Amino acid sequence: MKSAEMLGDLDERIRVGHIDVPGFWVDVRTNTSMTSDDVISRSGMRPRDGSVVNCYLANDGAIVTENINPGQTILVGTNPPDLRVPINMRISPLEHSFYVKWERKVGDSGASVGSGHLADGCTLWVPCDEGRAIGSIRSAVELTREVNSNGKMHAQGYTYRNTGNPYIPGDLARITTSGSESFRLYDPETGELSIPVKIIDNNKSRDVKRMSFREAKHKEIDFGARFLWGIRVLSWDEERRRVLAFVEEDLTW
Numbered sequence: 001m002k003s004a005e006m007l008g009d010l011d012e013r014i015r016v017g018h019i020d021v022p023g024f025w026v027d028v029r030t031n032t033s034m035t036s037d038d039v040i041s042r043s044g045m046r047p048r049d050g051s052v053v054n055c056y057l058a059n060d061g062a063i064v065t066e067n068i069n070p071g072q073t074i075l076v077g078t079n080p081p082d083l084r085v086p087i088n089m090r091i092s093p094l095e096h097s098f099y100v101k102w103e104r105k106v107g108d109s110g111a112s113v114g115s116g117h118l119a120d121g122c123t124l125w126v127p128c129d130e131g132r133a134i135g136s137i138r139s140a141v142e143l144t145r146e147v148n149s150n151g152k153m154h155a156q157g158y159t160y161r162n163t164g165n166p167y168i169p170g171d172l173a174r175i176t177t178s179g180s181e182s183f184r185l186y187d188p189e190t191g192e193l194s195i196p197v198k199i200i201d202n203n204k205s206r207d208v209k210r211m212s213f214r215e216a217k218h219k220e221i222d223f224g225a226r227f228l229w230g231i232r233v234l235s236w237d238e239e240r241r242r243v244l245a246f247v248e249e250d251l252t253w
Contacts, residue, residue, distance in 0.1 A: 016074050035067055058075050110129055114126050143228065159173075198242070229247050
C-alpha cells in the first residue's frame with residue numbers, strides 16, 4: 001500500500017508524456033484541474049510550427065475533452081497513442097554533458113546529490129559521493145523530468161564515464177524498477193539502457209544504509225513502491241558488460 005505522503009504527491013501533479021518521444025515525461029505541478037491547452041503549454045510540448053496536438057488519456061488512449069485533474073497521466077500528440085506498448089515501458093534516456101554547480105548531502109551514508117543546469121535551462125540532479133562531483137563537468141543520462149508550479153524544470157539521472165569502463169566499483173547511479181529496461185544502466189556504446197544490473201540477494205554489507213534486493217522490496221511494502229532506486233556499484237564485469245550493485249537507502253527513500 002502506498003503511503004499517504006506518496007499519494008498526496010501524486011495528487012499534486014499531472015504527468016505528461018509525448019507520443020512521439022518514448023520515455024520523455026514532464027510532471028506539471030498543480031493542485032487544480034487544467035485545460036488541455038494549459039497542460040500542453042505548461043509541459044513545453046506545444047509544437048513550434050503551430051501544428052495542432054491533442055491530449056490523450058495514457059490508460060486507454062481516449063482524447064481528452066474535459067479538464068485534466070491532478071493525478072492523471074496524459075500523452076500529447078497529433079494522433080492517438082499505440083497502447084500495445086505499455087506506458088511504463090516507454091523509456092528513452094537522454095545524454096548530457098553538464099557542469100555540477102551545487103551539491104546537497106543526503107542522509108549520513110556519505111552520499112550527496114549534485115545538480116547543474118542543462119542547455120535548455122532544466123536543472124539535472126545526479127547522485128554522487130560527497131565532495132567528489134561539485135565543480136566538475138560530467139557526462140550524465142537523464143531518466144525523468146518534471147515542471148514545478150513556477151515553470152522551472154528538474155530532471156533526475158546519473159553520471160557515467162566516457163573513457164574506459166562506464167562504471168567502476170563505488171559509483172552511484174539510478175535504475176528504473178518497471179518496464180522492459182528495468183534494472184539496466186545506460187551504455188554509452190549503445191546509447192540505450194542496456195547494461196544489466198543485478199542487486200545483491202543478501203545483505204553483504206555492514207552498512208544498514210546499503211540494502212539487498214529483498215530488503216529494498218520489503219521497504220517498499222512499508223513506504224510505497226519507488227520507480228527509481230539509487231544504487232552503488234559493487235563490481236563491473238567487463239567481459240559480459242554487466243553490473244553487481246546494492247540499493248542505497250538514502251538515495252531511494
